[in-house]
Amino acid sequence: MPAVGTSVARKDGIGKATGATQYADDLTFPGMLYGRTIRSTIPRGRITSIELDFDTAGFTIVDYHDIPAGGRNVVALIEDDQPFLAQRDVRHVAEPILLLAHADRETLLAANVVIAYDAQEPEYDPERSGLVFKSLGIDKGDMDAGFANAEMIIEGTYRTGHQEHVYIEPNGVIAVPEKGGIAVHGSIQCPFYVVKALKSLLGADAYVRVVQTETGGGFGGKEEYPSMIAGHATLLALKSGKPVKIVYDRTEDMIATTKRHPSIVRHRTGVTRDGRLVAMDVDITIDGGAYATLSAVVISRGGIHAAGPYRCDNVRIRGRAKFTNTPPNGAFRGFGAPQTLFAVEAHMERIADALGMDPVALRELNALRPGDTTATGQTLTDDCSALDVLREAVRRSDFHRKRAEYRGTNRGIGLALFYHGAGFTGSGELRLASKARLSLTPTGVRIFVSSTEIGQGTRTMHAQIVADAMGIPYESVEVQQPDTQLVPDSGPTVASRTCMVVGRILQRCAEEMRATIGARSPAEYYAAHGPLDILKEHEPPAWIQWDEDSYRGDAYATYAWGCDVAEVEIDRDTYEVRPVRITAVQEIGKAIHPGLARGQIEGGTAQGLGFALLEHVVMRNGEMANATLTNYTIPTTLDTPEMDVIILENPYRDGPFGAKGLGELPVDGPAPAVINAIRHLAIDVREIPATPEMIFAACT
Amino acid sequence: MHLTLNGRDTEVDAHPMKRLLDVLREDCGLTGTKEGCGEGECGACTVLMNGELIVSCLVPLAQAEGAQVTTIEGLGGHHALQHHFMNEAGAQCGICTPGMIMVASTLPPTATLDDIRVALAGNLCRCTGYEAIYRAIHAAHTTVGA
Numbered sequence: 001m002p003a004v005g006t007s008v009a010r011k012d013g014i015g016k017a018t019g020a021t022q023y024a025d026d027l028t029f030p031g032m033l034y035g036r037t038i039r040s041t042i043p044r045g046r047i048t049s050i051e052l053d054f055d056t057a058g059f060t061i062v063d064y065h066d067i068p069a070g071g072r073n074v075v076a077l078i079e080d081d082q083p084f085l086a087q088r089d090v091r092h093v094a095e096p097i098l099l100l101a102h103a104d105r106e107t108l109l110a111a112n113v114v115i116a117y118d119a120q121e122p123e124y125d126p127e128r129s130g131l132v133f134k135s136l137g138i139d140k141g142d143m144d145a146g147f148a149n150a151e152m153i154i155e156g157t158y159r160t161g162h163q164e165h166v167y168i169e170p171n172g173v174i175a176v177p178e179k180g181g182i183a184v185h186g187s188i189q190c191p192f193y194v195v196k197a198l199k200s201l202l203g204a205d206a207y208v209r210v211v212q213t214e215t216g217g218g219f220g221g222k223e224e225y226p227s228m229i230a231g232h233a234t235l236l237a238l239k240s241g242k243p244v245k246i247v248y249d250r251t252e253d254m255i256a257t258t259k260r261h262p263s264i265v266r267h268r269t270g271v272t273r274d275g276r277l278v279a280m281d282v283d284i285t286i287d288g289g290a291y292a293t294l295s296a297v298v299i300s301r302g303g304i305h306a307a308g309p310y311r312c313d314n315v316r317i318r319g320r321a322k323f324t325n326t327p328p329n330g331a332f333r334g335f336g337a338p339q340t341l342f343a344v345e346a347h348m349e350r351i352a353d354a355l356g357m358d359p360v361a362l363r364e365l366n367a368l369r370p371g372d373t374t375a376t377g378q379t380l381t382d383d384c385s386a387l388d389v390l391r392e393a394v395r396r397s398d399f400h401r402k403r404a405e406y407r408g409t410n411r412g413i414g415l416a417l418f419y420h421g422a423g424f425t426g427s428g429e430l431r432l433a434s435k436a437r438l439s440l441t442p443t444g445v446r447i448f449v450s451s452t453e454i455g456q457g458t459r460t461m462h463a464q465i466v467a468d469a470m471g472i473p474y475e476s477v478e479v480q481q482p483d484t485q486l487v488p489d490s491g492p493t494v495a496s497r498t499c500m501v502v503g504r505i506l507q508r509c510a511e512e513m514r515a516t517i518g519a520r521s522p523a524e525y526y527a528a529h530g531p532l533d534i535l536k537e538h539e540p541p542a543w544i545q546w547d548e549d550s551y552r553g554d555a556y557a558t559y560a561w562g563c564d565v566a567e568v569e570i571d572r573d574t575y576e577v578r579p580v581r582i583t584a585v586q587e588i589g590k591a592i593h594p595g596l597a598r599g600q601i602e603g604g605t606a607q608g609l610g611f612a613l614l615e616h617v618v619m620r621n622g623e624m625a626n627a628t629l630t631n632y633t634i635p636t637t638l639d640t641p642e643m644d645v646i647i648l649e650n651p652y653r654d655g656p657f658g659a660k661g662l663g664e665l666p667v668d669g670p671a672p673a674v675i676n677a678i679r680h681l682a683i684d685v686r687e688i689p690a691t692p693e694m695i696f697a698a699c700t
Numbered sequence: 701m702h703l704t705l706n707g708r709d710t711e712v713d714a715h716p717m718k719r720l721l722d723v724l725r726e727d728c729g730l731t732g733t734k735e736g737c738g739e740g741e742c743g744a745c746t747v748l749m750n751g752e753l754i755v756s757c758l759v760p761l762a763q764a765e766g767a768q769v770t771t772i773e774g775l776g777g778h779h780a781l782q783h784h785f786m787n788e789a790g791a792q793c794g795i796c797t798p799g800m801i802m803v804a805s806t807l808p809p810t811a812t813l814d815d816i817r818v819a820l821a822g823n824l825c826r827c828t829g830y831e832a833i834y835r836a837i838h839a840a841h842t843t844v845g846a
Contacts (some may be wrong), residue, residue: 013786016794017801019732019772026731166826168736168744169795216734216795217826250737455793455827595789599832603792606829629741629824637817637830645831 003464003474004657007595011459011479012214024172024187024213029243032174033060034105035236037246038098038113039256040090043122043325043622047088047115050098054111060240062099067235070203075227076196079133079292082328084201084231090117091290092327093623094256096228101236101244122325122622126287127264131323133288134296136303138317138375138551146279146314150270154351158267158343159687160671162617163260163610164624165332166634169216171225171257172247175233181207182237184230187215189222190492191450191482197227198234212482218454219607220331223494224293225257254627258330259617261286261298261321265306265343270314275355275362277312280375284319284340289328295321298329300425302336304555305668307375308344309386309419310366315375326622331494333604334667337420338611345416345672346686349679359676360394363417378554383660385561385587385650390417393563396646397583402567406680410572411580414676415565418668421556422652422661423497426546429557433537435488436502438466438509440532444476444522445513447506449490451498452482456663457596458498464592465503465656469510472522488535496560496661499592501538503656509534541654558652560660562586564605564669567641568677575692575699577678579609579641582670587648589660594647597662601645604666610635612671616689703764705730706774716762720754721745723761724771732772732798736824743823746799747771753803755822772798780840781805790836792827799823800833809841 015021040047052061064085067073073083086097097115102108123129147153173186181202188194191210198208210230215222229246236244248256263286270279284302288295303319352359367386373379393415394400402413423429437448447466453459463477480487490502513534517525525532546553565583570576584605591597614633618625626632633639651658671688678685678695685698701712705728714727724730724747733756736742740755747756748770775782781801784790791797800823807819816837817830825833 007789009786010789010791012794013789013791014777014782016791016797017782017785018775018777019730019798020777021794022731023734023795025735026725166824167793167795168742168824168826169734169793170736215793217793219826250739457789457792595832599789599792599828602829602831603825603827604829607826628739629737630739634824634826635829636822636824637820640830643829643831 003467004592007593008460008464008474010457011463012453021214023169023216024174024185025247027174027185027213029174029176032243032245033101033103033240034108035099035101035233035244035246036108037096037232038100040086040093040095040097042090042117042119043093045090045117045119047086047090047097048118049116051114053114058102060101060236062235062239066239068202071201074200075231076200077224077293078296082291084228092325094327096232099232099236101240124324124326124622126285126322126324129322129324133292133321133323134299135320136300136551138303138315140375140377141314143279143281143314143316147270149278151273152354153268153270154354155268156347156350156686158265158346160263160339160342161689162262163332163615164254164617164632165219165221167217167219167221170248170250170253171222171229173226173230173233174243174245175230175237176243177237177241178209179207182234183209183211184234185211185213186226186230187222188212188226189218189452189454189494191484192489193224193492194227194230195484197231201231201234210484212452215452215454219333220335220494221257223331223492225330250629251627254632255624256327258293258328260332261288261295261329261336261339263339265340267343267347269347269351271351271355275357275365277310277366279314280307280312282306282317286321286336286339287324287329288321289324289326291328293328293330295329298336302340304376304421304425305337306340306344308341308348309368309417309561311368311372317375326619333607334664335495338668338671341418341668342671342688345418346675349414349676359415360399363390367417376555377552383558383589383650383652385648386417386419388648389561389563389585389587392646392648393565393583393585396585396644397565399565410570411567412677412680413565413567414673414680415563416669416672416676417563419559419561420496420665420668421559422500423557424495425555426548426553429501429538429540432491434491434502434505435535435537436490436505436509437488437533437535438506438513440522440526441478442523442526444472444478445470446478446480448480448487449502450482450487451490451502452493454493456600457593461499461592461596462503462506465507466510469507470514476522496663499659500655500661503659504654505536505538507656509536557654558660560586560588560662560665562665562669564673566670566673566677568674570681575696577613577690577695579674581642583644584666585646585648586665587650588662589652589655590649590658591647592657592659597647598645600662601666602643605643605670606635606640608667608670609640609674612674612688613690614639616691701761701765703766704768706770712761714761717760719757720759720761720764721756724756730771730773734795734798736795743799744796746802746823748802753806772801775805780843781837784836784839788832788836788839790833796823796825800825804837811841
């Protein structure tokens with residue numbers, strides 16, 4: 001019986017349901033110490049003195065001087081700007097300065113360190129900031145000619161705030177001295193990113209092993225930050241000669257680690273009276289925070305998605321990621337696209353209003369179709385499904401009937417059309433050269449990839465692909481826990497690439513293994529011939545052409561498509577808007593595991609609703625002022641409405657069994673759908689989260 | 701200190717003000733109970749004390765003296781809810797799952813969707829949007845022999 005397309009039991013399901021599965025904080029090692037990070041309390045300045053105001057007996061104390069010769073005080077990622085430990089200058093609140101370790105947690109937490117600073121004037125406004133991490137320009141057609149043909153020009157500015165990941169398991173690692181070097185066990189999305197960072201810290205020849213422990217959610221929040229924590233635990237472990245555990249509590253996690261980049265997006269759009277888009281001018285600023293981290297890639301994805309899933313011959317997109325004295329922002333599910341898709345879909349609704357046009361009709365007229373070109377000049381093929389998802393969402397939600405029926409009531413209904421490019425941008429997948437390995441075992445096969453299970457179902461979905469490609473039962477496929485001494489580098493677990501890209505490499509490994517063992521079962525072949533290993537590298541489709549400088553060409557191998565319809569209700573006394581029903585139609589190529597795919601859509605939709613309505617990071621003097629789950633609220637059961645999820649399948653020819661990337665798509669749609677439903681209530685809000693305070697301000 | 705933990709008489713040598721959560725995890729070796737926030741908001745550390753749901757991060761050991769405490773490990777490994785959380789993908793990353801199951805274990809099979817929503821309102825999940833959790837509980841309540 002084929003496994004692909006059926007909702008087989010998760011490989012990790014029963015361990016999680018019984019509490020047997022062990023996460024980073026569940027592990028202890030003999031002689032283990034607890035580690036603690038002493039952080040800056042000001043947003044910008046120079047350290048003038050550090051005083052240890054406690055009895056230091058039994059403590060291991062580390063500052064930047066403890067970085068070994070041959071190592072660098074740099075969290076190696078894209079730019080070499082971020083230190084593991086501040087040396088003299090601090091650029092943001094919660095910047096790590098000093099590390100402490102002790103065997104007793106209470107003693108450790110009681111230690112008082114007094115740091116004095118020469119404070120300097122911080123910059124919090126990304127638009128005013130003079131320092132640009134990365135800027136980009138995308139040009140298509142002739143803007144002057146486009147605007148000359150316009151019969152109406154609509155302008156608008158749209159803003160989104162920080163968003164905190166709130167994986168329920170906070171960041172944490174344990175560093176263990178091993179073989180003269182270090183082994184790090186931790187809650188990590190990208191084990192080889194940590195290897196790279198630790199080799200920067202310790203020197204290229206150092207022994208570094210990284211093992212991913214079961215990870216309690218990531219959403220991008222454990223993409224780059226674990227490199228920092230791993231470096232800290234490593235320095236303490238090497239100095240003390242003992243294992244050191246650093247697990248953040250919720251407040252430290254919220255104050256110190258990355259968040260979704262706030263954005264300001266300005267649109268100026270030329271249209272004809274019958275609703276055709278003839279010129280789209282888009283300007284994007286995102287707030288990178290105090291270090292570059294992944295901002296260059298976030299603005300890149302944000303920029304590429306900024307014109308929305310629409311055909312327009314004349315497009316100009318300008319984008320930049322700017323420095324501010326706030327903790328660095330980083331990867332968060334969607335990676336720039338939720339911000340720019342919010343802006344363009346809120347703007348499209350205003351265009352429909354300005355033209356007196358039905359919002360569905362405006363989108364139908366302009367939606368990308370196979371053969372159309374995107375803003376970067378990519379010609380879309382038959383797996384472009386914008387119209388399919390739009391029409392199905394309108395039909396399923398009974399959009400037009402409700403639109404008329406709700407008018408003038410406390411209910412509103414709105415929609416958003418969106419798409420999400422799968423895999424690394426442009427030639428990124430070629431550069432990554434990801435690898436996967438399949439090994440024959442006495443009972444079946446075992447998968448070796450560095451792709452991590454962070455809840456989305458990596459193990460299960462990969463095992464399904466391998467089982468069917470080999471023609472063996474799903475149960476006979478095992479999956480190796482990622483350990484960088486054992487698994488090849490399959491690239492990071494990000495960018496909706498784990499199924500589409502890594503799954504495809506595994507499919508090719510499995511096909512070759514099947515051809516090699518012939519009619520025999522894996523067990524028979526193993527008994528006769530012994531071990532068999534097949535390692536393959538990703539082969540991006542040859543047709544992908546991309547120019548990094550001009551941002552022209554095939555930005556992504558393919559796109560997944562979505563249309564969300566949000567129905568909301570306003571309380572006219574409290575100005576609170578609550579979602580009451582969401583219809584989410586998403587085209588994902590092929591659902592390898594329909595239950596898990598649905599779970600991604602439902603979970604991403606809830607996260608998008610939080611982004612739209614609830615999740616407000618209050619920054620005060622460069623510091624998150626509401627860094628608790630009491631004051632930063634994510635959707636509970638009572639905030640999450642009934643969801644009608646519909647999966648459409650329009651296969652991508654180079655994906656495993658036709659699968660496209662899915663993980664990020666679902667967070668792109670809810671925020672603009674909700675804001676457009678609020679507009680249907682005749683309330684003009686152009687910023688999220690649309691808290692009661694903001695709705696009140698818009699109403700009065 | 702003395703308590704009845706998952707049906708067994710248990711002596712614990714720990715400070716009476718130590719959080720029950722830490723006692724369970726560190727002194728009793730029961731790491732199925734998780735910490736998500738340490739302030740009683742997320743529900744990941746939910747256990748039963750004398751039949752009542754509590755968040756063990758807010759309860760000092762002293763308060764559990766003499767009490768009956770049941771953790772996820774106390775449900776064994778074959779509880780219908782555990783089985784259906786696996787089959788319905790009610791667990792994604794799994795960190796909230798023990799707390800969710802402890803709450804669900806107190807619901808009668810006649811619980812409506814609204815009852816389930818209200819009961820789980822103190823348990824945060826960031827992965828599922830809760831829908832698969834409702835499906836798992838519903839399946840456990842409706843499957844014959846559950």
